[in-house]
Each structure stands twice: as C-alpha cells, then as structure tokens.
Amino acid sequence: MTAAARPARSLAAQERRFALALLAPALVVLLLTTTAPLVYLAWTSLNRIDLAMPWLSGFAGVDNYAKMGSDPRFWNSLLLTAVYTASTVVLQVILGLSLALLVLQIPRGQGALRIAAILPIVLAPVVVGLFWRTLVLAPDFGLVDMTTRALGLGSHNWLGDPQLALISVIAIHTWQWTPFAFLVLLASLATLPPDVYEAARLDRASAWQRFVHITLPLLRPAIVMVVILRTMTALSAFAAIFAATGGGPGSATEILNLYAYRTSFTELNLGYGSSLAVVLLAITLAISFLMFRLRRAR
Amino acid sequence: MRTATTAAARRRTRNLVLAAIAGVGVAVWVFPVLWGLLTSFKTERDVLAYPPAVFFTPTLANYREVLFGASSILPNLWSSFVVATAATALTMLFAIPAAYALGRLRYPYKRASGFYVLVTQMLPPVGLIIPYYLVLQKIGALDTYVGLAVIYLTFALPFAIWLMVSYFEDVPLEMEEAALLDRAGRMRALWHVILPQVRGGIAVTTIFVFLNAWNEFLFAVVLGGNRVRTVTVAMFNFISVEQTQWAKVAAGAMLAMLPVILIGIFAQRHIVKGLTVGAVKGGGRR
Amino acid sequence: MTAAARGSVRLEGVVKRHGTTTVLHGVDLAIEPGEFFVLLGPSGSGKTTTLRILAGLEDVSAGRVLMDGEEVTHAEPGERDVAMVFQSYALYPHMTVAGNVGFPLKMVGTDAATIERAVQEAAAKVGIGHLLARTPGQLSGGQQQRCALARAIVRQPRLFLLDEPLSNLDAKLRLETRLELHALQRALGATTVYVTHDQEEAMTLADRIAVFMDGRIVQVGTPRDVYARPQSVAVAGFIGTPPMNLLPARWEGDALVVDGQRLPAPSRAPVPRDVTLGIRPGHVTTATQGVAAHVERVEDLGDASIVTFVAGEHRIKQKSERAATVREGDTVALAFATDSLHLFDRATGARL
Missing domain, CATH: 3.40.50.300 (P-loop containing nucleotide triphosphate hydrolases)
Incomplete structure (x- = not known):
C-alpha cells in the first residue's frame, strides 16, 4: 500500500484542508462584498463628497463627524430609531407571545392561523408600506379611516400628522413582523415537556403560577432569540417606512436609516451620508454584541 | 350531573372566546391583503365608494392595464426573476460548502470564522449602500444584472450559511466516518451521504433566499436603473406617479406578490421550520 | 496470501x-x-x-x-x-x-x-x-x-x-x-x-x-x-457478576489473617506482608467453621441466588445455583476453598 510511503499526512490535517477549501470561497466573497466596502465607507466618511457640488470634493478629516454634534436632524433620527426599535420589538414579543399562548389552547384550526401568519412575513416591506399608505391608512377611503368614521371617531390624516405618522409606521412594522414572534414562540411552546406541567398541577400551581414559574423560564432562550432577531430587523428597517411616509411628514418618521439614505441619495451629500452610515453600523454592531453577550451571560 | 354540564358549557364558552380572539388575529393579518385583492378587481369609482362596496361588478381592466398597458410591469417581473434566481443560485453555491465546513468539520479558527459570518449578517443594508453605489459606478456595473445579483449575496450569504449550518448539525456524527470507512473519501462522503440528508434544509434555505431577494428594495432602487428595474422598485415608482389609481396599484401589487404568496402558502410548513430552526435551536444550544 | x-x-x-x-x-x-x-x-x-x-x-x-x-x-x-x-x-x-x-x-x-x-x-x-x-x-x-x-x-x-x-x-x-x-x-x-x-x-x-x-x-x-x-485487583473487581469479593488480609507463613481469623493460604509467604484477598462469589460456601458473618440480604433470582454477608466491616457476596438455605439475620461461618483464593499486593494491586 502507498499510504505508509507517503509523508505523514494525518486525517486531521486532511480534514483541515478540506474544510478550508470549502470555506474559503464564501469567506472571500464576504470579505470582498462586506468588509472591503466597510473600509471604503470609512474612507468616504472622511471626505467631502457632494454630488450636487462636485467641485468641493476632497479630504475633510473628521469634519463630517464633528458636524453631527450640532445637527438636530441627526439627534432626532437617533431618538426616533430608539423609539421605533424599542416599541416595535416590545409590541411584537408581547402580542406574539399572547397570541401563541391563546392559540395553543385552541384544539383545531392552528394550521389556518399559521398560513395567515405567514402572509405578512413573505410580503415585500416596500409593498407593505405602499399598501398601508393607500388602502389602509389613506384619509377617507383607507380601511382604518373608514373604521374610525364608522365608529364615530372621526377622520384623521394618519400619515400626515407627525405624531400619528410615527404611530402608524410602528403599527406597520408590528403588523408585518409579529407573525414571526408568534410562529417561533408557538413552535417553542409546543416543544415544552407536558410532564412538567402535570407535575406542577400535582404541586397545586395555578395557571398563572405555571406560566410564571415554568413557561417563561423554559421559553426564555426562545424569547431572547426572538428579541435579538427582531431588534436586528428593526434596526435595518427601511423600505416600509420609505414607502409609507418617506421619513415625513418633515422628519417625523426619519429614523437613522432614512436620514442616512436621504442625505446620500436625495441631497446627494455622500460624504456626510457615509459618516451617518458609519454611526449606524457602529450602533447596530454594538447593540448586537451587547445582546449576544447578555444571552451568553445567562 | 349539573356541575358536569356547567363545566362543559364553560369549556365551550371558553373555546369560543379563544377562537374569536384568534380569529381577530387572523383577520388583522389577512384582511389588508384580502382587501387589496378585492380592490384590484374594482373600477376606480368603486374604490372610492363610501360605504365601501363589498358587492361590485369585478373587472379585469386593472390587470390588463398593469400587464399590457403603457407602464407594463412584465419587464419588471422578469428583472426580479432574473436577479432573484441568479442571486439564489450564487448564494447556495457558496453557502452549502461553507456551512458544511462550519457545521461538521474541525479546523483552526472555526469559532472566529463562524463569528465573522454572524457579524456580516448584522450589517444594516443602508450602511453599505454608499460604497456599493460608488464602486459599481466606477466599474460601470450600475443597472446590470450581474452587479445587483452579486450585491444580493451580501445579505443572502451569511443568512444562508447559518441556516444551513443548523441543518448540517442535525445529521448524525458518524455519517462521514461510516462513509470514509466505506472508501468514499471526503468529497463523495459529502455528495452521496451528507447532502441527500439535508435536502429539506437546502429547499428551505433556497426558498428563504429567493423570497428575500425578490422582496429586496433598497439595493434595487439605488443600484438598478432603467434596464434592471425590479418589481418592488416599479411598484414604488408606480404609486409615486399614479397617486390615486389604487385599483391599478392593487393589481400591480397582487401580481408582484403572487410568487411569494404562493411560495408562502405551499411551503408553509418549511417556512415555519426555517424561521424556528435558528431561533429555537440557537437559543437552546449555542 | x-x-x-x-x-x-x-x-x-x-x-x-x-x-x-x-x-x-x-x-x-x-x-x-x-x-x-x-x-x-x-x-x-x-x-x-x-x-x-x-x-x-x-x-x-x-x-x-x-x-x-x-x-x-x-x-x-x-x-x-x-x-x-x-x-x-x-x-x-x-x-x-x-x-x-x-x-x-x-x-x-x-x-x-x-x-x-x-x-x-x-x-x-x-x-x-x-x-x-x-x-x-x-x-x-x-x-x-x-x-x-x-x-x-x-x-x-x-x-x-x-x-x-x-x-x-x-x-x-x-x-x-x-x-x-x-x-x-x-x-x-x-x-x-x-x-x-x-x-x-x-x-x-x-x-x-x-x-x-x-x-x-x-x-x-x-x-x-x-x-x-x-x-x-482492578481486573478482578471488573470481571464477574457479581464481581470478586476483595478483602484486606495479612499473609503470614501458611496462613491468611482476615479480621483476626486465620485461614489456610494457598502457599507459604516468603515474608509476612499485607495483601488483598480475592474470592469469587461462586467460591464462597457456608460451613461449620470459618469467618464469622451474618446474612444481610438474600436475593432470589429464580435459577440462582445471591447472598450478601457482613463479616466485621466487610461485605461478602455469595452466588449459588440453588435457592438460598440461609435467611436474612442468620449468623453463619464462611469458608473459602484454598485453591480458589486470589492474592494481590495491597500496595500495587498486582497479582502474587
């Protein structure tokens, strides 16, 4: 046999080579399409690049970042991002968990509910935004306005009033993504061991005690995971708001994503837009790390 | 006897209340879409009727208009199909081998490489769009299928890798060892023994990647143009131009969303599993 | 070939x-x-x-x-x-x-x-x-x-x-x-x-x-x-069901001293030393004379029986193909056939 004559090439070394050969193409692609652009982004954020006034382009140091401190629109967008992310995530988890707990009690018809829940998830956010802007929230002829009129609550300009617009875009996001929390939590609930509940019943735990002392702790990993994933989606939300309000009225729904986009591609100020994008990336990554750290700590 | 009947009656009421609440949940999710479907068959006059017309003479005029009219969305559907298919194929081509290595093989810096993939998955698209725009502009790849499909890899690839990893991890550990002893070698062990066992996972991942690519908007609107205009961008432009023609908008939206809705309904079970695999297992294990 | x-x-x-x-x-x-x-x-x-x-x-x-x-x-x-x-x-x-x-x-x-x-x-x-x-x-x-x-x-x-x-x-x-x-x-x-x-x-x-x-x-x-x-000792304790009984003993001349009782040794000790005495449960018998013990537990397996004796501070198991003749609480004397004794060095556990 030739094996003995061959220089000592162990199975582990062979496995290593095979693994690297399989992994390398994907890593190279990710390096080229995510990491290299990030470096480039960092560079452009240090430049003045204004497509409306190209003759002013050039290295600007940290000017773009310095400008943010005194930019009320930036601080407004940060605040809106926090409000938007926190409220949508909390709403999704509470609504999703409540509905999952309810549905678990229903002996039949869970399948129909699951199909219904899939529907919002598979829709394109931009189409969802358009739908809500026209058919659901439009004054006079939208579904919501027709309902409030029928209930005698009067007609409102749901996307035209700054405060109502913010509530509306939060509602849109919650509508589209609560099914995700619902489906995941429903599936997790179904995997909880029934004998634990039987034991708890024998130990005379009430329904509420069973929920607090058994369901919640057993479900916590899934809830934490849902919170993390939902936070990531909320932090990169763009298309639905863009389609529904475009960030307006004024800057009432202009979360950081929209501000960075509008600065770059509506006002064509790519340099300042880049620095906003860098801040956005830093915030998103920081929050992700924090959340994963929290999960591991527990 | 009496207590038994009241208990049964109570249970019945309870179930009715539960079903009613669940029914409201379903209605909230389904109704806007159903309303859109109804609207797409209405004339513009019926759309603006108050109280809303539930019974009306359905018309196919809106569909005729968005399909074959002056601003037909057929080319956009084609663009979306080409970009999404190409992006999906590319993604799976890179993701499957990488996920296999991450999920089943031993090699140095495994944790670090897995972490790197995870980080790339968290980058918000708006943060990356400026360099993509500048680079594609420089190399003349704006408004091309290749440019857009490659850019779609950035959000699809990390996601696909992690989803596939969870499927690879489900395959019993001894499979490769048995195959190696059966003289298959690494490559054929993967091809003949492992891949057939993750067919379901490949299908789910493919569906997800395709859905995400089909629904993508931001990259398409910035990096596309007159030649490559996906259906999501077309819908957006449509409403900006034809603010009040809701019936036509609805018809267009129905056509644009038809593929994903069909996939959603037919692959319902797989989608739920795909959503939960990462969440439930990731929460439990990693 | x-x-x-x-x-x-x-x-x-x-x-x-x-x-x-x-x-x-x-x-x-x-x-x-x-x-x-x-x-x-x-x-x-x-x-x-x-x-x-x-x-x-x-x-x-x-x-x-x-x-x-x-x-x-x-x-x-x-x-x-x-x-x-x-x-x-x-x-x-x-x-x-x-x-x-x-x-x-x-x-x-x-x-x-x-x-x-x-x-x-x-x-x-x-x-x-x-x-x-x-x-x-x-x-x-x-x-x-x-x-x-x-x-x-x-x-x-x-x-x-x-x-x-x-x-x-x-x-x-x-x-x-x-x-x-x-x-x-x-x-x-x-x-x-x-x-x-x-x-x-x-x-x-x-x-x-x-x-x-x-x-x-x-x-x-x-x-x-x-x-x-x-x-x-390790092998002896691993093989056999139940495993071999192992008792600390002192080997002096022709005799083994277990719990102060003298038993005949299979051979003569070159020098007196501490040993571990091993005896298979199948080789334990009750006799009129020997190591005093009382019956702690009788397990009837149908076609065989296992009896646990307590002698001093040690437990000794006996396995036989017949129904047990003793009852829990009985006091008996245990005898070990000399040629079925195993001797191991107390310190190293190696067979002697």
Whole structure:
C-alpha cells in the first residue's frame, strides 16, 4: 500500500484542508462584498463628497463627524430609531407571545392561523408600506379611516400628522413582523415537556403560577432569540417606512436609516451620508454584541 | 350531573372566546391583503365608494392595464426573476460548502470564522449602500444584472450559511466516518451521504433566499436603473406617479406578490421550520 | 496470501492525547489473523479510542499501527481495507438497505451486477435478504443492526471493527444476536475487533480479551485466563457478576489473617506482608467453621441466588445455583476453598 510511503499526512490535517477549501470561497466573497466596502465607507466618511457640488470634493478629516454634534436632524433620527426599535420589538414579543399562548389552547384550526401568519412575513416591506399608505391608512377611503368614521371617531390624516405618522409606521412594522414572534414562540411552546406541567398541577400551581414559574423560564432562550432577531430587523428597517411616509411628514418618521439614505441619495451629500452610515453600523454592531453577550451571560 | 354540564358549557364558552380572539388575529393579518385583492378587481369609482362596496361588478381592466398597458410591469417581473434566481443560485453555491465546513468539520479558527459570518449578517443594508453605489459606478456595473445579483449575496450569504449550518448539525456524527470507512473519501462522503440528508434544509434555505431577494428594495432602487428595474422598485415608482389609481396599484401589487404568496402558502410548513430552526435551536444550544 | 493468513494487527506504543489529557498511555497489542478479539473496559478506559485508531478515524500522538506487517499509521480509513459497525449503526437514511449494503462496493467502482450479487449474498448471510428494498427508517432495531453488519461483510475486508454493536438492542435480542454474531465470525474467518463494556459479552464471544483501564491495557488473555487469573485487583473487581469479593488480609507463613481469623493460604509467604484477598462469589460456601458473618440480604433470582454477608466491616457476596438455605439475620461461618483464593499486593494491586 502507498499510504505508509507517503509523508505523514494525518486525517486531521486532511480534514483541515478540506474544510478550508470549502470555506474559503464564501469567506472571500464576504470579505470582498462586506468588509472591503466597510473600509471604503470609512474612507468616504472622511471626505467631502457632494454630488450636487462636485467641485468641493476632497479630504475633510473628521469634519463630517464633528458636524453631527450640532445637527438636530441627526439627534432626532437617533431618538426616533430608539423609539421605533424599542416599541416595535416590545409590541411584537408581547402580542406574539399572547397570541401563541391563546392559540395553543385552541384544539383545531392552528394550521389556518399559521398560513395567515405567514402572509405578512413573505410580503415585500416596500409593498407593505405602499399598501398601508393607500388602502389602509389613506384619509377617507383607507380601511382604518373608514373604521374610525364608522365608529364615530372621526377622520384623521394618519400619515400626515407627525405624531400619528410615527404611530402608524410602528403599527406597520408590528403588523408585518409579529407573525414571526408568534410562529417561533408557538413552535417553542409546543416543544415544552407536558410532564412538567402535570407535575406542577400535582404541586397545586395555578395557571398563572405555571406560566410564571415554568413557561417563561423554559421559553426564555426562545424569547431572547426572538428579541435579538427582531431588534436586528428593526434596526435595518427601511423600505416600509420609505414607502409609507418617506421619513415625513418633515422628519417625523426619519429614523437613522432614512436620514442616512436621504442625505446620500436625495441631497446627494455622500460624504456626510457615509459618516451617518458609519454611526449606524457602529450602533447596530454594538447593540448586537451587547445582546449576544447578555444571552451568553445567562 | 349539573356541575358536569356547567363545566362543559364553560369549556365551550371558553373555546369560543379563544377562537374569536384568534380569529381577530387572523383577520388583522389577512384582511389588508384580502382587501387589496378585492380592490384590484374594482373600477376606480368603486374604490372610492363610501360605504365601501363589498358587492361590485369585478373587472379585469386593472390587470390588463398593469400587464399590457403603457407602464407594463412584465419587464419588471422578469428583472426580479432574473436577479432573484441568479442571486439564489450564487448564494447556495457558496453557502452549502461553507456551512458544511462550519457545521461538521474541525479546523483552526472555526469559532472566529463562524463569528465573522454572524457579524456580516448584522450589517444594516443602508450602511453599505454608499460604497456599493460608488464602486459599481466606477466599474460601470450600475443597472446590470450581474452587479445587483452579486450585491444580493451580501445579505443572502451569511443568512444562508447559518441556516444551513443548523441543518448540517442535525445529521448524525458518524455519517462521514461510516462513509470514509466505506472508501468514499471526503468529497463523495459529502455528495452521496451528507447532502441527500439535508435536502429539506437546502429547499428551505433556497426558498428563504429567493423570497428575500425578490422582496429586496433598497439595493434595487439605488443600484438598478432603467434596464434592471425590479418589481418592488416599479411598484414604488408606480404609486409615486399614479397617486390615486389604487385599483391599478392593487393589481400591480397582487401580481408582484403572487410568487411569494404562493411560495408562502405551499411551503408553509418549511417556512415555519426555517424561521424556528435558528431561533429555537440557537437559543437552546449555542 | 491466503484469506486465513490475512488480518494480523499490531499496535506499537500507541499514545493518544487530546490537548493536555492523555487518553491512551502507550498501548501494545498483537492480534492474530482470524481471531475474535475483544477490547473490554469501563467507559473512558480508551477501548473505543483504540478501535477508532485501528479504523483510521483518529490520529495517534505517538506509536505505530501495522496491519499484515505493513505500516498504516497514517493511512486514511478508506485505504486500510477495514469495515466497521458503529454503535449507532450509522446507516444512510436516504438509501435503501440494498443501497446501504452496496455502498462500499459502489465507491470503488464495482460494476452493478457484481454489486447486486454481493449485496444479496451478504444480506442472506445475516438474514435480511427480504428487506433489501426498505429504507433504514422502516427497519426494527435488530434489522438495522443486521443491515450494518451486511454493509461491513459485503466487501470482505481483512478486519472487522465492531463498536458495542449490541448495546442498542433489547436484552432478549442481544442474547440471540450474540450467538449469531459468533457463528458469523467463525463462518467468515475474518479478524474481528470488538469493543464492549459488558464482560459477559466479552467472555462468550472472545478468543482473547484485552482489558482496558484508564488508558492502559492491564491484561490480555483468553476469557478463561482473565476470569481465572486476573492480573490485578482492578481486573478482578471488573470481571464477574457479581464481581470478586476483595478483602484486606495479612499473609503470614501458611496462613491468611482476615479480621483476626486465620485461614489456610494457598502457599507459604516468603515474608509476612499485607495483601488483598480475592474470592469469587461462586467460591464462597457456608460451613461449620470459618469467618464469622451474618446474612444481610438474600436475593432470589429464580435459577440462582445471591447472598450478601457482613463479616466485621466487610461485605461478602455469595452466588449459588440453588435457592438460598440461609435467611436474612442468620449468623453463619464462611469458608473459602484454598485453591480458589486470589492474592494481590495491597500496595500495587498486582497479582502474587
């Protein structure tokens, strides 16, 4: 046999080579399409690049970042991002968990509910935004306005009033993504061991005690995971708001994503837009790390 | 006897209340879409009727208009199909081998490489769009299928890798060892023994990647143009131009969303599993 | 080379380390062609690691592996001409039984007709010829085990490796399969290395046994050998159900002193010393004179009985093929046949 004559090439070394050969193409692609652009982004954020006034382009140091401190629109967008992310995530988890707990009690018809829940998830956010802007929230002829009129609550300009617009875009996001929390939590609930509940019943735990002392702790990993994933989606939300309000009225729904986009591609100020994008990336990554750290700590 | 009947009656009421609440949940999710479907068959006059017309003479005029009219969305559907298919194929081509290595093989810096993939998955698209725009502009790849499909890899690839990893991890550990002893070698062990066992996972991942690519908007609107205009961008432009023609908008939206809705309904079970695999297992294990 | 002469295995000073922990501390082993060789030991003793090193699934940290005189230390699993039955069977769930059994032949490019013939033959040998079209999911545990066996024998390797192949079967099936396995190995005449933690399995199947303890081979021999002359206290305590009674004793001249009682020793002590006295439960009898004890517990197994005695601060078990004649609480005297006593050094545990 030739094996003995061959220089000592162990199975582990062979496995290593095979693994690297399989992994390398994907890593190279990710390096080229995510990491290299990030470096480039960092560079452009240090430049003045204004497509409306190209003759002013050039290295600007940290000017773009310095400008943010005194930019009320930036601080407004940060605040809106926090409000938007926190409220949508909390709403999704509470609504999703409540509905999952309810549905678990229903002996039949869970399948129909699951199909219904899939529907919002598979829709394109931009189409969802358009739908809500026209058919659901439009004054006079939208579904919501027709309902409030029928209930005698009067007609409102749901996307035209700054405060109502913010509530509306939060509602849109919650509508589209609560099914995700619902489906995941429903599936997790179904995997909880029934004998634990039987034991708890024998130990005379009430329904509420069973929920607090058994369901919640057993479900916590899934809830934490849902919170993390939902936070990531909320932090990169763009298309639905863009389609529904475009960030307006004024800057009432202009979360950081929209501000960075509008600065770059509506006002064509790519340099300042880049620095906003860098801040956005830093915030998103920081929050992700924090959340994963929290999960591991527990 | 009496207590038994009241208990049964109570249970019945309870179930009715539960079903009613669940029914409201379903209605909230389904109704806007159903309303859109109804609207797409209405004339513009019926759309603006108050109280809303539930019974009306359905018309196919809106569909005729968005399909074959002056601003037909057929080319956009084609663009979306080409970009999404190409992006999906590319993604799976890179993701499957990488996920296999991450999920089943031993090699140095495994944790670090897995972490790197995870980080790339968290980058918000708006943060990356400026360099993509500048680079594609420089190399003349704006408004091309290749440019857009490659850019779609950035959000699809990390996601696909992690989803596939969870499927690879489900395959019993001894499979490769048995195959190696059966003289298959690494490559054929993967091809003949492992891949057939993750067919379901490949299908789910493919569906997800395709859905995400089909629904993508931001990259398409910035990096596309007159030649490559996906259906999501077309819908957006449509409403900006034809603010009040809701019936036509609805018809267009129905056509644009038809593929994903069909996939959603037919692959319902797989989608739920795909959503939960990462969440439930990731929460439990990693 | 004839088929019978094929399949000798040698391990020379094999060391296996995982990071800082050492799993195998220099294992030497020689297995003869055609032998049914059992690696026996408690979990974590290194027996499975040794088997996996033979398969080529684990690298060695030091030492050499030879098969039929050739070095295969760094050969890949597929190059060694060995077949393995996994504890979990590792059947390919997406292939039929025929596909599973034929897979190792298909991988070396055997033509379809030959594969089919070989598959039928192998399946017939293990009695699953009628199940070829099924998938593993449609088989019972016993049938899956046979399918794994067929996949191993179909290619007529020089060495069979079996990793606790019976542990996933229920008790009754395990006994039946054990006999069949033995008959099959005899019929094929191929060298077989078999890992188990079940000493009864080892005793009934093996031509020779290697006993593993803490990453070392502590004894190699025929089942009778290992049972009758355990080389250490550890082996003595591991083999036999219930295991050998072990009592501290002092060996002085012609006598053994246990709890102040003097018993005749099998031979004369060169110098007085502390020993561990071993006596199989089957060799413990009650007599009119001997070590005083009272009966703590009587377990009636139907066809046999096990009695636990307490003598001083030690417990002594007796096993007999008859119903117990004593009752719990009785006081008796225990006698040990002098020629069935085992003496071990108290400090090192080595047999004297």
